[in-house]
Amino acid sequence: MKEEIIFSGFGGQGIMFMGKAIAYAAMNEGKYVTWIPSYGAEVRGGTAHSMVVISDEPIASPMVKEPTICVAMNGPSLRKYEAKVKTNGLLIVNKSIADTEAERKDIEVLNIPVTALATEAGDYRIGNMAALGALVGRRKIIDVESLINGLKDIVSSAYHSLLPINEKAIRKGFEYGSR
Amino acid sequence: MKEEIIFSGFGGQGIMFMGKAIAYAAMNEGKYVTWIPSYGAEVRGGTAHSMVVISDEPIASPMVKEPTICVAMNGPSLRKYEAKVKTNGLLIVNKSIADTEAERKDIEVLNIPVTALATEAGDYRIGNMAALGALVGRRKIIDVESLINGLKDIVSSAYHSLLPINEKAIRKGFEYGSR
Amino acid sequence: MDNIFEKPESMKDAITHYCPGCGHGIVHRIICETVDSLGIREKLIGIAPVGCAVIAYDYWNFDVTEAAHGRVPAVATGIKRSLPDRIVFGYQGDGDLGAIGTAEIIHAANRGENITIIFVNNTVYGMTGGQMAPTTVLKQKTATTSAGREQKMHGFPLKVCELLSVLPGVVYAERVSIHSPQAVIKAGKAIKKAFENQVKGMGFSIVEVLSPCPTYMGLSPQDAVKWVGGELAKEYPIKIFKDIT
Amino acid sequence: MDNIFEKPESMKDAITHYCPGCGHGIVHRIICETVDSLGIREKLIGIAPVGCAVIAYDYWNFDVTEAAHGRVPAVATGIKRSLPDRIVFGYQGDGDLGAIGTAEIIHAANRGENITIIFVNNTVYGMTGGQMAPTTVLKQKTATTSAGREQKMHGFPLKVCELLSVLPGVVYAERVSIHSPQAVIKAGKAIKKAFENQVKGMGFSIVEVLSPCPTYMGLSPQDAVKWVGGELAKEYPIKIFKDIT
Amino acid sequence: MCGNEALAEAAIRAGCRFYAGYPITPQNEIPAYMSKHMPEAGGVFIQSESEISAVNMVFGASLTGTRAMTSSSSPGISLKQEGISYLAACEIPAVIVNIMRGGPGLGGIGPSQSDYFQATKGGGHGDYHSIVVAPASCQEMVDLTTLSFDLADKYRTPVMILGDGILGQMMEPVEFSQGAGRTHSAKKDWILDGCKGREPRIIKSLFLSDGALEQFNLKLQEKYKEIKDKEQRCEVLYGDDSEIMLVAYGTPSRIARSVVESLRKKGKKIGMARPLTLWPFPEKAFKELSKKVKSFLVVEMSAGQMVEDVKLAIDCARPVHFYGRAGGEIPGEEEIIKEIGRING
Amino acid sequence: MCGNEALAEAAIRAGCRFYAGYPITPQNEIPAYMSKHMPEAGGVFIQSESEISAVNMVFGASLTGTRAMTSSSSPGISLKQEGISYLAACEIPAVIVNIMRGGPGLGGIGPSQSDYFQATKGGGHGDYHSIVVAPASCQEMVDLTTLSFDLADKYRTPVMILGDGILGQMMEPVEFSQGAGRTHSAKKDWILDGCKGREPRIIKSLFLSDGALEQFNLKLQEKYKEIKDKEQRCEVLYGDDSEIMLVAYGTPSRIARSVVESLRKKGKKIGMARPLTLWPFPEKAFKELSKKVKSFLVVEMSAGQMVEDVKLAIDCARPVHFYGRAGGEIPGEEEIIKEIGRING
């Protein structure tokens, strides 16, 4: 098994965190994992992305040029990455944003009402967690419980009070994705 | 003709100036000349030296390892350079200083009462000019008039009033050396 | 319909890469308003620092060069001495000016170079991820002071205007803030004066601008401006430190 | 026969390479007298600058390291933080401290490092042949200001004590001179205090010493001390700038 | 834990007790980690006012016998060149980390290997060398860091860890082997810590008297010869039956490895030589290889730097090809495979 | 006039109107001369607070279209490495003089050539090159300075004049040929001088968008290729019938020349190849030579740096021997002759 994932979106959407969370969970499952955040100046205001590779074998390159899975959290990232997704790959699209119509037919496109799911979970701003849940729901690359259990280790303790609603958002997304 | 000359002495004895003066004069006579002062930290307090090469042909190296002429203005420089003078070379020694007995027999040693000559010329501190005159007197590598005429170009104009006594010291030395 | 407020000509119509609520955008704009009002856009050369404002040239509509981290005053000196009748200004962050570029700013100021420096003090290294800056206040948490800045280990906050005012080459040093519309208007006036001084050939002028970096102050944009106008301004008095023009 | 005056133990019995009448020899000696009187020779680490005093280690009888030009305060910081119970002092010239090492001295001072800096201001770059230093006074002739230092071209003389006193990390800053026996005695007291401060853990102390460089002041040794005690001391006031110990 | 953090933790475990650094992407995790964990370990963390100051603080700390480190990325490393030359000249051990980014100038923050020359040939002035090690995984960010401190002490010399942005940023599982700390701990009888009970010591790099500087340089060269003899390190894959040898270090070596594995599966006679020390360059291994393989293909994230050392190591005895990507781009597997195809005809 | 002064005068005559520098032996005559004569020529002299500041002032001056120069010696040149990388990256012409002294560290003030690698391989970060010229007489201190300004402008690149303490200090007669000034004076359409009557311009070296930095690097490499094609310079003595070719630049080439002349008189088949450009290294000339001569003997005032480029230039096709003196010492004629004897068996 080898999945190459790109998360992408606006600077404030928690893009880095999505990558970190899934990478960490996979690592705990004993998989080979690499995670590359887009760092520094790139992140300001503009488009941020992070790359995760999860594999059963040692990983040669942590760079993802043609992802097997891509999560596009806004319009610009959709336009940037849609064409790069591998045939039969999965493209997850944030449907709470205008101008996000995926066009390719040779890949699986999963449109998610990210904000709605997050709002149901308790905070309209944690759409990233819902999307992440959906990803794991659709392609079971890791156990959703690993994902949830891992959160507390990577979220600084000051924010541990927010873990429950994050978990809720993940589960909402998971459900949505598993359908 | 090719002469390789080392001037050496205590920092305050005008060692650099001796080299510069003879190099400049030789240049004005159309000879190939190189002049290397000992620069920077070396000069402070300790032993200073400058190297001059005067030749009818282009000069390969401006560094003098075995001089054909050496002017030793104090004891330490005598001890440093005596052994290096080429056989049949000329060693000029400042006899106004104690502890300056040259020992080699295969070179010409010229002992000069530098301070006495300078005092006669009008300033006991310009022994360097007397020694320079003696050098030119002994080995006529350049015309003593070139030496004297060149001075005004290399002495800053503030000191031009001192030119006459410098000239005098050179002539005193020249006489002494020509004997 | 009359236009009460519009984009200055010296500003390009671009979406900046700055985070929501970042002060750089405001400072950029008030510089451009000054440039327009003094009519110096066509003889202006700006110097962008290494810092979040590194690509200010994408937002400014006049000649702009980059400078190596901290070397803005040296580059400005080279430009101004070569073209004394052009207007030359440097834009610097607190890391750029107050840390790596300490020697350059002190000596440009001490030489009394006839240039203008706009110094954006946001108390952190924004571009590199929110590390401690020389200007970080005691107890402030940053990426390299996770328990808060502590004097024994990290030294005192550096007061740039206080320090530079001592130098005879400095003709004008003022600290302003941009935490509120009123403060922004005052900041604009200071910046205008700093440019006017150069136009008149008076010498070295610097305006220090207290500016929010919500991202690395760890505050919402709204809380960030409140903190800047409150606690920060207490530590860094907002005032004219020197004016011998 | 009693010895009224003798070589300090901390001083080696060597002939220095300094020019006749150079102030470095005097400063070396009074440092050593302080070291002896405080009994700290065996826990002392000195840092020699790049400048005429670069081979001070040949004259001092305790542990000494060289530091790259201007970096004495950084090296001192590294040493002192690693061995907080040793006594660490840096010896710097005006080129070393006031020009290339500006950032290092300001930040070591601002951090309040518990070190002692002896700053020998002889208004020129002695080692390299008498070029203008940051501290060269206006109109002074040097190898790079043949017509005398002129502000427009070369900037103002840099007042180090005045500048550093602004920083909260500095506990003690005094300027002294060594142009006469009386002045030397006073200088010795200041240097002693600067070391004592460190022994007591009080923080950053600096003593600036106005010192003759007859060679590149273009004066006889006798005229050089007169000029230092007269004109130079007028430009650089001899006094305590800060003492919060 | 990302590579940078792994490196920082390894340093602390190797006994590093002094770190000074200045922020620069993509190595910021190192100072951030150090700022938290160095004080916990009883060591000193200083965010210095500049890279220059940092390397000189390390100079000061290390001359007291303290294991000391600084880190930066390309432009910041350029600023440290004078300081590195002084460390080499004063024979003071130090570990310097360069997590390279794209240049020249400000360049970009993408990964790069374009500081190879600077690191291996001496970016500073004078005839000196730093030992240069090149990790290619988070685990090696740990292991080679431990090694670096040991080598630095053993030879009293600066050691550079030459990584790239990818290695610094990526997260992989790592193991800190027990006792991976100091293996070399000979008494340092040259340090300054006050002359109590001994003669005063001097640390210096200035040699003024006749011939002294040459003598010192000859001594340095002797040391370098010893290091060249003893410390070359190289990993070789399929060294015995390969026609083409890929040569790469750091991130490109990961990709090269993948290329080798997949081509081997197809029966292609291909291998890889991966220098772990860039200086000393593993000349012996390459000399051996040059007797067996037909040609080399050097893959770098640069316009071609290590390729010169490969040629020199094998005395140009075999064709040495080059494939590089510059400015923060990473050579892809397919590109390399295509390049191999081109060489084969 | 000493070499340093000759160089300074030549710069002014070549239209240099901005000089910034910081004192360091053995190049102090350059700032001293400039401080007097640059203002007379209507130009700017600044004694900057450091070498770093100097190179960045030159950056600023030159981006206005002004011909600008800085000078220093080895440790100071190390400090300029970041700045040189920025000049190369922003494609700003500049002339940088390094009158080398013995290193590493503070070293000594004797002449040396141990910064060859730093100058030619890029002591700064990133894949850039400075053009490097190597004068060997006071006259060439003049002629190559003129050339340097022209090349800098022509290729928008930093040019380094790599001299040594001897060349800087020695006095030889020089001639300033009429009109030796700017031969290249194409309009500079990239400079910043206010955007009056044109679109605003930007000077930068930061490339953030996808692939932009690589594109820029490829463009730089194109330029370097052109320079390599067009600007190699080399003097060859007895290239046609020599068995041993001495290879040297700067001061050692003067001694080598003398060796060649004296051995030729004795009927020995010996010659000399003297690179005038160290980057680009005169590969073409050496390739030619390698077809004719039996072996090379490289003579340097270093532990052996240029020798690598000689090997690479001739693809190791002939034995390349090395004789060097380090730390401020100069190889003597007899030493070289002895070395030649050793090679001959």
Next chain:
Amino acid sequence: MAKIKIDREKCKGCGLCVLYCPKGHIKQSRTLNKKGAYPVEILEKEGCSGCSFCAIICPDMCIGIYK
């Protein structure tokens, strides 16, 4: 009475204009703009005095004011 115009797509949703509008004329939207920020919008029921505070404080020049 004055009118303001907010560039919804340019707005990054920092809320500084909201904080400083003395009239309460601006409020944060609950729907994302295309880049994924929650921009501000005009709260129609409050009037605008034309004081320009919102435009002066806006770091991103999203607000134009007209009479």
Next chain:
Amino acid sequence: MAKIKIDREKCKGCGLCVLYCPKGHIKQSRTLNKKGAYPVEILEKEGCSGCSFCAIICPDMCIGIYK
């Protein structure tokens, strides 16, 4: 009365001791020492008060003072 001892070979002849001796007890010699400097010597006819000024100002520690 005190006695001073001058190290003739160490002395560089700067004359600072001469300048500051309140008793005029020291004068410059007219003969060179071995290194080529004109050192100072004691002017026997003037006494020495033992004030140490000469030793304190001497940059080269050439003077010892005894009682």
